[in-house]
Amino acid sequence: xxxxxxxxxxxxxxxxxxxxxxxxxxxxxxxxxxxxxxxxxxxxxxxxxxxxxxxxxxxxxxxxxxxxxxxxxxxxxxxxxxxxxxxxxxxxxxxxxxxxxxxxxxxxxxxxxxxxxxxxxxxxxxxxxxxxxxxxxxxxxxxxxxxxxxxxxxxxxxxxxxxxxxxxxxxxxxxxxxxxxxxxxxxxxxxxxxxxxxxxxxxxxxxxxxxxxxxxxxxxxxxxxxxxxxxxxxxxxxxxxxxxxxxxxxxxxxxxxxxxxxxxxxxxxxxxxxxxxxxxxxxxxxxxxxxxxxxxxxxxxxxxxxxx
Numbered sequence: 001x002x003x004x005x006x007x008x009x010x011x012x013x014x015x016x017x018x019x020x021x022x023x024x025x026x027x028x029x030x031x032x033x034x035x036x037x038x039x040x041x042x043x044x045x046x047x048x049x050x051x052x053x054x055x056x057x058x059x060x061x062x063x064x065x066x067x068x069x070x071x072x073x074x075x076x077x078x079x080x081x082x083x084x085x086x087x088x089x090x091x092x093x094x095x096x097x098x099x100x101x102x103x104x105x106x107x108x109x110x111x112x113x114x115x116x117x118x119x120x121x122x123x124x125x126x127x128x129x130x131x132x133x134x135x136x137x138x139x140x141x142x143x144x145x146x147x148x149x150x151x152x153x154x155x156x157x158x159x160x161x162x163x164x165x166x167x168x169x170x171x172x173x174x175x176x177x178x179x180x181x182x183x184x185x186x187x188x189x190x191x192x193x194x195x196x197x198x199x200x201x202x203x204x205x206x207x208x209x210x211x212x213x214x215x216x217x218x219x220x221x222x223x224x225x226x227x228x229x230x231x232x233x234x235x236x237x238x239x240x241x242x243x244x245x246x247x248x249x250x251x252x253x254x255x256x257x258x259x260x261x262x263x264x265x266x267x268x269x270x271x272x273x274x275x276x277x278x279x280x281x282x283x284x285x286x287x288x289x290x291x292x293x294x295x296x297x298x299x300x301x302x303x304x305x306x307x308x
Contacts (some may be wrong), residue, residue: 006030006176009077009097013038013061014084015046016165017104023169025056030177033073034068036061036085069093079179081172082134083165086113088266091134099134100144100175104164106130107146108196111139118199119151119205120225123217127151129164131171139198144185145171153248156227202230209235209244211259211307216276220247231284235259235306238299242306243284244270251252252277257286261295263302268292270306 006029010017012066013036025031033056038044051058057075061067061292064087072080072094084090091099105115106128112118119127126148135141147167155163178185207226209219223244232243254261256271263269269277282291285298295301 006079006180007032007075007077007175009034009072009080011080011085012036012047012083012216013086013088014040014048015043016104017081017083018160019165020048020081020083020102020169020172021056022054024172025054025260032071032077033058034061034071035059035291036064038066045241046161049071057178071099079176080134081131083168088138089134094134094214098179100131101134102164102168103130103132103139104161106148107132107139107143110199111197112199115203115204116157116164117202120155120157120160124151124222126145127155127163128162129167129171131168131175143188145174146188147171160227166199174175174302190273202235204234207234209233209307211235211273211305213273215247215271216273216278218251219244219272219278223247225300230255234280236308237304237306240285242300244280245282245284245289247280250277250279257305259305261300261304261306263296263303267294267297268300282293 004023008024008029011019011033022126030171035047035058037060038047051066059071062147068089075096080094080097082099082101092275103115105119107130110118128146128148130143131145132143133141140282148237149163175185183191186268207230209222210293219233226233227245232245235244250269252269253275253278254262254271258273260271260297262271267279267281271277281292283292
């Protein structure tokens with residue numbers, strides 16, 4: 001299996017495969033793309049632009065039941081990487097082609113479709129990324145590469161997804177090198193004390209701020225986990241949805257009930273459970289972005305409470 005003739009298949013329904021495809025193509029490998037169109041029009045436009053500019057052979061999914069397997073037969077890749085795909089693939093129909101899934105979370109502790117969200121929401125000190133062998137169950141195959149980075153305060157969901165797409169290029173290179181040399185993959189030691197857990201796609205209750213129970217740090221973690229895909233963490237005011245798009249834990253102590261807005265000279269503060277507060281500079285309301293210095297337009301004045 002030589003570098004010049006190796007044909008790499010990529011299966012995806014998002015834009016996270018682009019750094020990998022670009023790098024592999026620039027290394028002289030034959031890259032073939034199977035793309036299940038994203039429901040996000042911005043992502044779809046980005047992928048279309050990349051495919052047109054790169055001129056890589058590509059096929060768009062129209063029939064989820066069979067298209068990907070027909071593509072495998074026609075393309076005959078020597079290795080396949082899956083980077084975001086909503087359906088469970090039948091590995092018995094891969095005809096022995098080695099296939100690997102890129103997962104933006106550590107395994108087995110963050111199985112499921114949205115590991116970046118749950119890592120951020122739960123305030124993990126580090127963020128993990130994994131490549132594992134494709135198997136008959138979601139996120140259950142043998143782990144062949146893993147990487148972790150510090151969970152920094154400026155990281156949000158979209159940034160973590162992009163970091164995964166960039167860092168996984170390293171893992172893909174290691175896997176391809178092992179396949180060329182017919183060598184075993186480096187042994188990945190299981191993290192001591194790690195238990196398996198499957199996290200479902202976030203539902204309404206998962207993105208909703210519980211002002212009575214969540215402290216300042218928990219609310220800021222939720223905001224980061226919801227940005228930008230949900231336009232922030234959700235709360236309500238007078239029956240209307242309001243989303244906090246950013247939040248920072250402050251040193252301001254307050255006896256105000258959680259959810260109470262405090263307008264100060266340098267911005268908008270909100271009381272949280274535990275007596276601390278967060279500062280928020282940007283909200284989303286009435287289908288528009290609302291900077292904190294304009295919140296009074298909608299009645300978000302000093303002393304009113306969110307969440308009611």
